[in-house]
Amino acid sequence: MNESNNIIELKSVRKEFDDETIAVDNFNLEVKKGEFVTFLGPSGCGKTTTLRMIAGFELPTSGEILLNGEDISKLPPNKRPVNTVFQKYALFPHLNVYENIAFGLRLKRLETTVTDKKGNTKVKKIKLNKYEIDKKVKKALEMVDLEGFEKRSVSTLSGGQQQRIAIARALVNEPEILLLDEPLGALDLKMRKEMQIELKNMHKRLGITFIYVTHDQEEALTMSDKIVVINDGEIQQIGTPTEIYNEPVNTFVADFIGESNIFNGTVVGKLKVKFCGATFDCLDDFELNDMVDVVVRPEDIKICAPNQGQLKGKVISTVFKGVHYEITVEVGKFEIVIQSTSSAEVGAVIGMRVEPDGIHLMRKVYTVNKYDGVITKTNTVQFGDGEFECDVTKLYPSSHLDEEGYLITAQGEKIDLTGVEVDVEIDTHDIEMSDDKTAGGVVGNIISMIYKGDHYRYIVRTEENEEDYVLSCPDLWNTDDRVSLIIPKEKIKLKFKATEEDK
Template structure:
């Protein structure tokens, strides 16, 4: 069997912290030798935790991390051929540039074979000589384009120069893998863009594996061979920058990577989809009548004369962005954002044309909220870390609730439903939010919001058991808001679990 071209493999990796917070879940990834791989996702999604597990600073709760096929899950950091560059550089202010880069080399011992007095060959570990350290430091400075800076104090360097010194110190030990944890986060925009190009060039020069962490989509698209999009501790999609941008697998990826118009749609014919009240030709083949999420990038919409496109609407705003105008068009109850090199007057009516290759369909993930529920003694139903009023008569056809609160079946049988387990379903459109936490049956924080043309899709997560409520709302709330979850009793659909039906 040939040697694997993968340098790092993560197999079913899971990380749970002492407070039972699940940081990483079901993480499976293969990284090839010499690849530039970027972990991309919002703050708190688990990307840095994953990087720390690769470095050895954190140990996986379960699963394996393989280096060249060998399990290194519990191997100490100093035993791994891995170096890390941090956002805050971690340079020694009392040492000059040369001493900062040489610091690790002075501590390093390398094996050397010698013949002892008895004629035996023995391996001794010796420190590097001054000439060897000089050679390695000079080479590292050449790679980061800072030759001649050896005697400079690190406190006199700019942010970009300090970051290069941090990278030089990391690569001077010739690691097989370089881990970079948001290394450009402290730099201004212009310096960050320059360093993106520099890092890509360094990667080509070194030929080693880079694993890079960022929440900046432009950084990921600019530098990466492979992007790993992470949310909620799980991989959402892995692919090249082009694949991630043009073929997102779900609404999170589509919304997080670049600008997107996202709509609810339905497949109405062979390679035909309906959204925004019009029917469009498309390239994605789905079953007829299947509900889908539709993604249209703003740059894929062409402005034309009213009547010449599939859609017609009124311009409600136009903002010059330097290389294009960002134009928002109202089409009935829907809003569509366009990026065009030509302006359109606010208040004017324009036509919009979208070609089939500009329309991307994805299977709709959130069609209904489903929970395991239990009937309480108060004839309410507990589910999703909440307690809601409900209509119990839907469990038995023709039944009613008597004055004592018991359910009476059509046959006259009186039933006490306390503790009965049920399946619960609620449509996203039947859930609303409120600032009054006591008015809702449950409460939680908004963890996600995606605009879908005429409404926002929110996900509210409870604190106790991290139950999620997916809902649709026309009003704009903020991610992180603590809200009450309101569901009208007639909107909660209940069904007895099979075990309960048999009783």
């Protein structure tokens, strides 16, 4: 046995499928004996693949899976002391309830030391006898409250009952770890809530380590000792439900766990952040001028009189949600969602306050600049306080422009794109700075520069609406330099807004 009380450890586990998609990457996790750990993430994030690697149905491409300190990553499933509860139960349709539960017991061999007549001791592998199997099956059925169901065919059971049998079938083998792959996904809401409580009780009573996979954040928060939030095959955050909810490390976690308002913010002073056009006190310490994501939970926004709040806005909808009201408020061009026990009338102007501990700042990861843009007649696009030449033909495959500047699609249709709203994306290394104020599409001041080893990262802010451009450049400029920005037209990526696409 190893010294630590980790029952299972995953060390830089990576799984690449044959078609070269990477399902899981750089997965490091330690699970203590008796813990209830939940893998939480959207579908296709790699959580089930990770579970299947622990069960042995998939082999990791690289990395180690240690069970009690021993590498089991190459062992077949039948050699691992773990059992799985499958998403669609996977009960054997040709066997009755009793035989389903006894399946694992009949295959089990106990190692026992036997002393023969000559006094030699031998290690023998013996089967469980009928009586023992019978006793264990009865006990398992009792545990899931299905006594007397032994002779029933599994096809006559309801979804919830089948789920219980599946749990009993796995637990009867007394595994060291029980793996549950979205076990409640197919049940209705009420049944699901009941089973959640029952599973939690079972976990407490048996002391077995549970690893649970779900995409339901509420389920994860209710049941787990530890939540592992996964996205795109990588761990985003590991922590207790409270930590995950109150201290999300990035916007993905904040957005995925519970409701969130997420804003772009800038650090404007020591423990001061500016977003939504107002300055707030906060508890997270960042460098001056750092660009941050600001996460505010809807229940952390307090409603007050219009002139007493840090923010002022108009209520655009109020929905009663049982315990609270969900109020959507328009503040300038932002929409803010508030959860409050008191209601607010639609159309009313209200003030809002956020205490410093309700504001969570997260460092932005820059890869791309995003803007809302509008296409103008001359095949230029306006965004971020500037106007740039762009290639609108990319919006329609194999289209071209006629002499008047109208777009002709592959089908020969003439389209006037003037005034169409688009999403604009520009990579940070596709923007060039120039001293010549007329060379680029927009002029701004360098407000921040950070040396990143081999290049500098600059933030250029325009004067009119304080729009920011983030760019990477190997050359040295000075803060407060006034520059114009050049963006080659083929580097401006345009995409229709979702609503435009629907049309």
